[in-house]
Amino acid sequence: MDATQGIQAQTVSNVYKALESNLVLIPVINKIDLDTADIEGTEKDLIDTFGFKKEQVLKVSAKTGEGVQQLLEEVIKRVPAHPPGIHWEPQGA
Numbered sequence: 001m002d003a004t005q006g007i008q009a010q011t012v013s014n015v016y017k018a019l020e021s022n023l024v025l026i027p028v029i030n031k032i033d034l035d036t037a038d039i040e041g042t043e044k045d046l047i048d049t050f051g052f053k054k055e056q057v058l059k060v061s062a063k064t065g066e067g068v069q070q071l072l073e074e075v076i077k078r079v080p081a082h083p084p085g086i087h088w089e090p091q092g093a
Contacts (some may be wrong), residue, residue, distance in 0.1 A: 003029045003037035003059075007045050015050055025077045027052045028071060033061035 018025055027046045032039055039059060046052050048049060058074060060067035 001027070001029055001042055001046060003031045003039050003042045004034055006038070006042055007049055012049070013070075025050075026055045026071070026074055027080060029057060029059045030062065032059045032066065033064050 003030065015025065027050070029046070029055050030043050031037055043059075045089055047054060058067055058071050060071050062068065064081065072088055
């Protein structure tokens with residue numbers, strides 16, 4: 001979620017679609033490097049609106065690289081290689 005904009009309608013829609021599909025959600029606040037970023041308010045919105053725990057919310061700046069390594073590690077740790085119910089076959093070259 002963009003730390004300068006907070007929760008948008010498409011965020012709510014996409015979160016509920018992901019939950020209905022039993023996908024793993026990783027709450028991320030991005031653009032934390034900007035002067036106008038409201039990191040604490042955005043984090044509170046994620047917690048209050050979607051029920052995430054404070055320790056689950058990652059904070060990232062693609063511009064400075066802050067938090068990117070942790071995000072990648074969390075994706076590897078939390079997201080299954082093959083989500084249940086999804087048939088996956090590698091595509092040939």
